[in-house]
Amino acid sequence: MNTRRRSITNRLETWNYLISLYGNRCVYCHDNYATQIDHVVPYSYCYANDIENLRPSCAYCNILASDATFFDFEEKYNYVADMRAKSQSGRRMLLCSVCMIPYYSALHPSALFCPVCWAKEYRKDVPAPKQWRDWLGKLSMAGIEHRAYMDLAEYIYNTKSHNVPKLRKLELLAEFTAEYDK
Numbered sequence: 001m002n003t004r005r006r007s008i009t010n011r012l013e014t015w016n017y018l019i020s021l022y023g024n025r026c027v028y029c030h031d032n033y034a035t036q037i038d039h040v041v042p043y044s045y046c047y048a049n050d051i052e053n054l055r056p057s058c059a060y061c062n063i064l065a066s067d068a069t070f071f072d073f074e075e076k077y078n079y080v081a082d083m084r085a086k087s088q089s090g091r092r093m094l095l096c097s098v099c100m101i102p103y104y105s106a107l108h109p110s111a112l113f114c115p116v117c118w119a120k121e122y123r124k125d126v127p128a129p130k131q132w133r134d135w136l137g138k139l140s141m142a143g144i145e146h147r148a149y150m151d152l153a154e155y156i157y158n159t160k161s162h163n164v165p166k167l168r169k170l171e172l173l174a175e176f177t178a179e180y181d182k
């Protein structure tokens, strides 16, 4: 119990520290708000959790980088920039306006709401096509805790406060993500 609480506190402290160092925008695209703690070199390396290896990033850039391995930040930064340029001509990545989970327009027709928030917004059943479930699997593989986004959606709809400011959403997301830390 104590250990768990400590790990949650640590994760939030790390998050707040990174934001104080790098700001709350993604270090790769400098555009989207950061929603994840990115490991520059993969988790599996022994120094993966050293603070110098961690950066705030958006889920989009995290996914773009998820297929490759890097040895330093610069290498990863250039790779992500390349991938972003390529993907701009192809499928468009959207961010749900409520829970901020990333998705492709091909996965869901709404440009504002992810399937979960769309269902809540319009009081419908959650559409769960296979592509959406595959997508959530891909997010998990990229180290993106999609349950935390679902918790955020839940929170926002339960408190009926759609207008939670973006920065507060980011804080909540960091808190919910910490809850799923092993």
Ligand SMILES: [Zn+2]
Binding pocket: 026, 027, 028, 029, 030, 031, 032, 057, 058, 059, 060, 061, 062
């Ligand atoms: Zn980014």
Ligand SMILES: [Zn+2]
Binding pocket: 096, 097, 098, 099, 100, 101, 113, 114, 115, 116, 117, 118, 153
């Ligand atoms: Zn959503």
